[in-house]
Amino acid sequence: xxxxxxxxxxxxxxxxxxxxxxxxxxxxxxxxxxxxxxxxxxxxxxxxxxxxxxxxxxxxxxxxxxxxxxxxxxxxxxxxxxxxxxxxxxxxxxxxxxxxxxxxxxxxxxxxxxxxxxxxxxxxxxxxxxxxxxxxxxxxxxxx
Amino acid sequence: xxxxxxxxxxxxxxxxxxxxxxxxxxxxxxxxxxxxxxxxxxxxxxxxxxxxxxxxxxxxxxxxxxxxxxxxxxxxxxxxxxxxxxxxxxxxxxxxxxxxxxxxxxxxxxxxxxxxxxxxxxxxxxxxxxxxxxxxxxxxxxxxxxxxxxxxxxxxxx
Numbered sequence: 001x002x003x004x005x006x007x008x009x010x011x012x013x014x015x016x017x018x019x020x021x022x023x024x025x026x027x028x029x030x031x032x033x034x035x036x037x038x039x040x041x042x043x044x045x046x047x048x049x050x051x052x053x054x055x056x057x058x059x060x061x062x063x064x065x066x067x068x069x070x071x072x073x074x075x076x077x078x079x080x081x082x083x084x085x086x087x088x089x090x091x092x093x094x095x096x097x098x099x100x101x102x103x104x105x106x107x108x109x110x111x112x113x114x115x116x117x118x119x120x121x122x123x124x125x126x127x128x129x130x131x132x133x134x135x136x137x138x139x140x141x142x143x144x
Numbered sequence: 145x146x147x148x149x150x151x152x153x154x155x156x157x158x159x160x161x162x163x164x165x166x167x168x169x170x171x172x173x174x175x176x177x178x179x180x181x182x183x184x185x186x187x188x189x190x191x192x193x194x195x196x197x198x199x200x201x202x203x204x205x206x207x208x209x210x211x212x213x214x215x216x217x218x219x220x221x222x223x224x225x226x227x228x229x230x231x232x233x234x235x236x237x238x239x240x241x242x243x244x245x246x247x248x249x250x251x252x253x254x255x256x257x258x259x260x261x262x263x264x265x266x267x268x269x270x271x272x273x274x275x276x277x278x279x280x281x282x283x284x285x286x287x288x289x290x291x292x293x294x295x296x297x298x299x300x301x302x
Contacts, residue, residue, distance in 0.1 A: 032274060036157045108281040109152050109160075116162045116267070117150035122186040123176055124148065127168040130175070130182070 034101045037081035042066070043074050047083060047097060054087040054094035145264045157274040160281070162267040170255040170263040174231045177253060178202050188212045188219075204228055208236065223251075231255060238269070245279035247272030 037043055046060055061071040075095060078084040082101045087094035147165040155161050166173050176182045180198040188210065189195060197211035202225065209222035220241035227235035234253040249271045256264040271277040 032157075032278060035154050035274070035278065038154055039157050108278075109154070112160065112281055113150055113152035113162070116152075116164070119187060120150055120164050120166075120265075121148075122189060123173075124166065126176060126182060126185045127166060127172050130168070130172045133171065133175070 033081040034083065037077050037083055038102075040074065040077075042071075043078055046071070046074060046078065046095075047102070050084065050095060050097035054096045056092045056094050060095065145258065147262065154277075155268070158272075158277050159268055159270045160277060161269075162265075164265045164267075165258070166263045166265060167261060168263055169260060170257045171231050173263045173265060174234075174255050177234065177255075183210075201225075202228060226250070245271075245276050247276040249276070249280075 038047075042064060045064070049055055049060060049063070057068055057071055057075065060075070061068045064071065075084060078095075083098055084095050085098050087096040145163060145165045147167055149165065151163045153161045153163070176186065178200060180200050183200070184195045184198045187195070187198075193212045193214045195210070195212050197209055197220070199210075200206075200208040204225055204227065206225050207222060208225070209220070211218060211220040213219075221239060223237035223239055225234065225236045227233065232255055234251075236251055238249045238251050249269050252266075252268045252270070254266040254268075256266065258264050269277075269280075271280065
């Protein structure tokens, strides 16, 4: 069947692309692509939707005030970054979340987040001990 | 913003943003970032590290300098204040003495008054390039971090 064949080819094609990506891109390039893809709020929303389950372009376009071609454009960026692939159903061609590159990017971010979280937990303690500013801001303590 | 929760995001391909809620008036949080005797109590005070140099000349064009020490190791950094809005905003350059990444960065710290007793801190670090940003993320601050899928939802939530 032409439709399903095209579907399969397309899928293989996408998978091949992803394999080539995996071979040619070093960690840093992969990370670049992941971060670039994540920099856009619509793309993050698409990934969030896909984290709940596979979805077709039509389904993905629904919650957004955007045309299907606009959504397809975002999906291409996500596919190139290896964050999204095609699911099994050749007719619906649902998109599927690829967790690995996202998890790698999350690891770096998570490390950085934890660093600041540690700092800020200490700051919480320091803030508890602070008192209102003397002099300068209190009008009644104005110098004569 | 959630109180006592540190959140991270990448608003653009050159930036990292940290958001944190504090149960304190914003003047306190601002002072904790600008008064050396207070900064010394929390910033970079990790296990075994001391903070012998903490100088802040809080005026536009003024400089700040931090040096931490642990045994023979020394880590220094500093920069210049580009913009100061008392209790509300600090913009400064940031450069480590021995950077593990190319290029520099500009940090913007915003102190947002959520209520009289709650402050939201938004720290945005903008690097010279995407490459710099990504190298920073792999730097000393993130050493020893294991695999973690837990924050996937959190990362996607923004």
